[in-house]
Amino acid sequence: MLVCHEMDLLVIGINHKTAPVEIRERVAFSGEELGRSLRKVLEHPEFTEDMILSTCNRVEIYATTRDPERGIVALKNFLAEYHGVSLEEFEKSLYVHSGSGAVRHIFRVASSLDSMVVGEPQILGQIKEAHSLAVSHNTLGIVLNKLLHRAFHVAKKVRTETKIGNSAVSISYAAVELAKKIFGTLEGKAVMLLGAGEMAELAAKHLVAVGAQRVIVVSRTYRRAVDLAMTFDGEAIEFDGFRESLKEMDIVISSTGAPHYILGPEDVVGVIKARKNKPMFFIDIAVPRDIDPRVNEIENVYLYDIDDLQAVVDTNRERREREAMKAEEIVEEEVLKFYHWYTSLDIVPTIVSLKEKFEKIRKREMSKYVASFVRITEKERKSLEALTSAIVKKILHDPITFMKSPDLNTDTAEYVNAVRKLFRLDAEGGEQTKKQGRDEGA
Amino acid sequence: MVNIWFFKITVVLYLLGTFKYLLFIILLRELLAKIAFISLSAGFVLHSITFILRYFEAGHIPVTNLHESLSFFAWAILGVYLAFYWRYRIKVLGAVVATLALILMIPAMALPKEILPLAPVLRSYWLPIHVVFAFLGNAVFALAFCTGIMYVIQEHQVKSKHIGAISRRLPSLGVLDEINYKALTFGFPLLTVGIITGSIWAQYAWGSYWSWDPKETWSLITWCLYAALLHQRLTVGWRGKKAAIMAIVGFFAILFTFLGVNLLLTGLHAYSNW
Numbered sequence: 001m002l003v004c005h006e007m008d009l010l011v012i013g014i015n016h017k018t019a020p021v022e023i024r025e026r027v028a029f030s031g032e033e034l035g036r037s038l039r040k041v042l043e044h045p046e047f048t049e050d051m052i053l054s055t056c057n058r059v060e061i062y063a064t065t066r067d068p069e070r071g072i073v074a075l076k077n078f079l080a081e082y083h084g085v086s087l088e089e090f091e092k093s094l095y096v097h098s099g100s101g102a103v104r105h106i107f108r109v110a111s112s113l114d115s116m117v118v119g120e121p122q123i124l125g126q127i128k129e130a131h132s133l134a135v136s137h138n139t140l141g142i143v144l145n146k147l148l149h150r151a152f153h154v155a156k157k158v159r160t161e162t163k164i165g166n167s168a169v170s171i172s173y174a175a176v177e178l179a180k181k182i183f184g185t186l187e188g189k190a191v192m193l194l195g196a197g198e199m200a201e202l203a204a205k206h207l208v209a210v211g212a213q214r215v216i217v218v219s220r221t222y223r224r225a226v227d228l229a230m231t232f233d234g235e236a237i238e239f240d241g242f243r244e245s246l247k248e249m250d251i252v253i254s255s256t257g258a259p260h261y262i263l264g265p266e267d268v269v270g271v272i273k274a275r276k277n278k279p280m281f282f283i284d285i286a287v288p289r290d291i292d293p294r295v296n297e298i299e300n301v302y303l304y305d306i307d308d309l310q311a312v313v314d315t316n317r318e319r320r321e322r323e324a325m326k327a328e329e330i331v332e333e334e335v336l337k338f339y340h341w342y343t344s345l346d347i348v349p350t351i352v353s354l355k356e357k358f359e360k361i362r363k364r365e366m367s368k369y370v371a372s373f374v375r376i377t378e379k380e381r382k383s384l385e386a387l388t389s390a391i392v393k394k395i396l397h398d399p400i401t402f403m404k405s406p407d408l409n410t411d412t413a414e415y416v417n418a419v420r421k422l423f424r425l426d427a428e429g430g431e432q433t434k435k436q437g438r439d440e441g442a
Numbered sequence: 443m444v445n446i447w448f449f450k451i452t453v454v455l456y457l458l459g460t461f462k463y464l465l466f467i468i469l470l471r472e473l474l475a476k477i478a479f480i481s482l483s484a485g486f487v488l489h490s491i492t493f494i495l496r497y498f499e500a501g502h503i504p505v506t507n508l509h510e511s512l513s514f515f516a517w518a519i520l521g522v523y524l525a526f527y528w529r530y531r532i533k534v535l536g537a538v539v540a541t542l543a544l545i546l547m548i549p550a551m552a553l554p555k556e557i558l559p560l561a562p563v564l565r566s567y568w569l570p571i572h573v574v575f576a577f578l579g580n581a582v583f584a585l586a587f588c589t590g591i592m593y594v595i596q597e598h599q600v601k602s603k604h605i606g607a608i609s610r611r612l613p614s615l616g617v618l619d620e621i622n623y624k625a626l627t628f629g630f631p632l633l634t635v636g637i638i639t640g641s642i643w644a645q646y647a648w649g650s651y652w653s654w655d656p657k658e659t660w661s662l663i664t665w666c667l668y669a670a671l672l673h674q675r676l677t678v679g680w681r682g683k684k685a686a687i688m689a690i691v692g693f694f695a696i697l698f699t700f701l702g703v704n705l706l707l708t709g710l711h712a713y714s715n716w
């Protein structure tokens with residue numbers, strides 16, 4: 001918690017871990033009304049900045065407030081009133097973070113550490129959208145703006161420094177990954193869908209997305225085959241005729257409802273010979289299986305059934321989780337950095353460093369001046385000290401009085417930040433602040 | 443003997459490159475691969491300078507004793523790898539190639555490095571032509587050997603459904619097989635020209651095109667192996683694992699022709715004790 005701070009960060013939200021979709025959908029914000037919702041939050045006197053993130057997996061409101069306790073209550077009531085849902089219905093599913101907890105939360109969400117599938121990158125794009133929407137409705141101030149930019153930076157860092165997003169964690173992506181392992185490039189490869197299941201369709205979509213060219217759909221109901229083939233710009237074939245086309249296929253995804261094997265090793269041996277040993281990849285996602293497992297023993301033929309694919313997915317998941325630990329460390333580090341910048345926005349430390357800076361300049365110039373004279377009496381030196389000190393004090397009097405005045409209340413952070421930038425208060429001092437200053441520029 | 447200093451620095455750079463590449467395979471940090479590649483390329487440049495210096499010192503192409511031949515073979519292998527790198531940016535292959543080059547360089551370092559007067563029979567302009575073609579061909583096949591090993595490992599991983607740390611580090615089967623084929627189409631003509639030029643030279647030097655000296659016999663065996671692979675590949679589509687295993691076997695034949703014949707058998711090709 002960032003106690004003793006004039007302004008505090010708050011986030012309240014609900015996500016796939018805390019609430020089922022029945023509850024989430026009731027408090028979700030639709031795209032068109034989001035701008036209005038953003039402004040509505042700011043109508044509450046407690047809040048100075050806000051941003052709303054509303055996706056199918058999470059609904060979150062970020063805000064800055066002077067009084068976290070009242071702010072939390074206000075945000076909860078806002079959600080309930082705005083959506084016309086009674087608070088009791090979803091209060092148990094809400095999570096609330098403030099201060100550095102809120103910083104950590106947004107960093108973790110942006111880095112996809114809080115996602116349903118850890119490492120899936122969509123969430124970052126969604127946050128970017130939420131951010132630009134808030135920017136265009138002018139509901140962001142310096143704190144949230146900086147927070148979001150840091151969150152993008154952290155997400156990028158996590159992506160490049162860990163291998164969190166590198167491996168497939170769904171069956172259909174695992175199939176694509178394996179196809180790449182076998183063929184290298186999928187450019188121009190031909191795919192056959194034997195049976196038109198949903199998972200087969202998804203896998204085919206992914207394959208086409210990475211370059212597969214020809215799609216042939218085979219189904220016992222020809223109509224269905226034609227419909228599906230249309231979506232891929234492919235061809236449909238009657239079930240009885242699929243064997244003739246096999247030799248032109250590089251990848252076969254099988255998901256028929258057949259009660260027994262429809263392809264055996266003797267079929268595939270002939271096909272592979274006709275192809276002059278060009279490799280083939282069979283993906284059998286049917287249960288019971290469509291393809292005799294002995295097919296995998298044929299040279300240049302690879303057969304994966306649903307369990308094999310699941311095993312690939314499982315090892316990839318484990319790997320992602322290991323990488324997620326590294327990512328959490330990066331997040332912690334970045335939370336500290338942000339916290340450091342954030343606390344520096346306090347008025348008192350800013351006044352102190354402003355005074356220090358001026359005093360340093362005064363002393364340096366004084367000693368240069370004194371050194372340039374050979375003879376200077378102690379009395380003269382003292383009066384010079386008094387004079388320069390008085391000038392510094394007079395110059396600083398107005399800005400400091402202004403910063404201490406209560407008029408500043410709403411825009412503290414902006415002014416403090418401006419003062420720190422104007423006088424380059426962060427450029428000097430310890431290593432930590434120096435690094436921070438550089439990152440800010442990036 | 444400045445060239446020997448260059449040679450030693452080259453070995454150090456290769457050592458560094460190999461070490462960094464092996465670290466890269468373990469840690470998968472891109473920076474390591476970059477450093478390794480730079481060390482290896484720098485080593486290759488110094489290695490080339492070594493040969494140029496030695497050429498001027500000796501007055502003939504320096505491939506006439508075992509130290510020079512091993513060193514030249516390592517140089518040719520790296521050169522071929524760097525040429526392939528234009529097309530196939532496979533970092534892991536760099537690790538295998540660097541290790542192989544190092545394995546050749548270490549005995550080369552231990553062997554006597556003096557420049558000896560050239561045997562009269564070798565004084566011919568056929569010397570550089572024959573040797574360069576033969577070595578380039580061998581070097582291309584060395585690359586096919588490296589990708590062949592990688593293919594066999596990767597194929598085993600995919601077949602047995604172990605898609606884990608090993609599989610992730612190796613290139614795809616498709617790319618490895620493509621390199622195997624490319625190597626065959628480049629290496630085979632080079633080897634053929636190497637053997638033909640050797641045979642013409644033999645006519646001048648020994649008065650006969652072919653005298654069934656062990657080196658000749660073994661290079662013919664090697665040539666037949668690769669000819670068979672190329673033929674099968676083009677006609678019935680021998681590819682994948684079969685082609686990879688053939689590339690491995692073929693390279694052992696090359697190594698025997700190159701080293702085994704000199705060390706274990708005697709014949710016309712034995713010109714120096716080392």
